[in-house]
Amino acid sequence: MIRLLATAALIGSLGAAHAQDRPLDVVATIGMIGDIATHVGGDCVEVTTIMGPGVDPHLYGASASDVRSFQSADVIFYSGYSLEGQLGEVLAKFAERKPTVALAASSIAEGDLIRTDGAYGIDPHLWMDAGLWSRIVPTIAETLSEARPDCAEGFGANAERYVAQLTALDAWVGDAIATIPSGQRTLVTAHDAFAYYGRAYGITVAGIQGISTEAEASVADIRASADLVAATGVPAIFIESTINPRTIQAVIDAVQQQGHDVRVGGQLYSDAMGADGTPGGTYIGMIHENTRTIVEALGGTPPPLPEALADWAEEWNLAKAAP
Structure with missing residues (x-):
């Protein structure tokens, strides 16, 4: 019995070690999130973006492969404010099981949002302001750090470096x-x-x-x-x-x-x-x-x-x- 318990403990520790060795499986709905998650996560993450070039998120519906990607993910990032339209219900269900973060809603103060008439209520295109969108970067770093504490220092350094780039980009756009x-x-x-x-x-x-x-x-x-x-x-x-x-x-x-x-x-x-x-x-x-x-x-x-x-x-x- 003692030998069986020891074997089980060894297998468990090896499994935990393997989980720490492999990159975090991160799924992002849109490229404007996936790209930032890749920069912040570095070698500690592997990012899958659901909606690629030329895809309109307002009209997008989840495919079977999307659901499989969400199922296997360690962390899911999406924008929120109804941008992802028909994916909303799917994302809400996965939020009950794993870290599923609406980055715009959790990172940007209500006073900085543009309110609209109609079904949306909030204009969801926040990435068009580089200074505003940079506020999702710390949230991404914090979420990844909670999921992979051994990489937290790297996440923080990558986030700081990327925010500096977005701050410079923001100023350049205004000058242009x-x-x-x-x-x-x-x-x-x-x-x-x-x-x-x-x-x-x-x-x-x-x-x-x-x-x-x-x-x-x-x-x-x-x-x-x-x-x-x-x-x-x-x-x-x-x-x-x-x-x-x-x-x-x-x-x-x-x-x-x-x-x-x-x-x-x-x-x-x-x-x-x-x-x-x-x-x-x-x-x-x-x-x-x-x-x-x-x-x-x-x-x-x-x-x-x-x-x-x-x-x-x-x-x-x-x-x-x-x-």
Whole structure:
């Protein structure tokens, strides 16, 4: 009996040691969370992102493979405020069994949220403000530390370094937007995902569709957007990577019918990042590329990146940071 107990204890200790050796299985709903979890977690985590490039979270429904990913996860991160739509009930059930954290809701003060009419109540696109979104980083580090205490020191150091990068990015975006001539500082996009961006960086924002993409833009929406473009004289409007561009083309046609010209200024990342293995496939790159696209199309000149982003720029072979 003593030998059996000793064997069982040995097996148990070996199992615990193996659990500590393997990376934490972390599942994130969107890339803007998954990328940050990867940077904070380092070698101690393995991150799976449910919704990849070009995927609209407003319309997303859980697949059988998603449920299996949630089942095997040690930690689940999601944004919250109904962004994940149909995944909400699934995430609520998993919250009863394992660490399942709504990062936006648990990290960002209510006074900093943008409230809206309709079903959402809260605009869920908080990642568009890099300074605001940086507040989820400590929450990620704390959650991972609770699940893997032996890696806590590394999580903390990685989080501190990443927050410094986002702080520098936040300042750079503001400086870049300020170079747009004041009369052209209006951002017209396919849907209303850039309100936090506009508030943070001093640019007027108008989405043809509302916050959600569940309903098509109406004729009235298109007409109102065309009237705004014609009145302000902005030279460009923008398509989004997760939304069919036909509404943007409809606005362009309506503007031309009023005797004005406007062009597509480029594609912006709104509800999803870019392709894996590209700068836009990172959170920093998403905000950086959006800003360069907006500023250059509206007549501004983006400044060099700050020194705090030199390592990121070098990793992606981009222009050197400012001295």
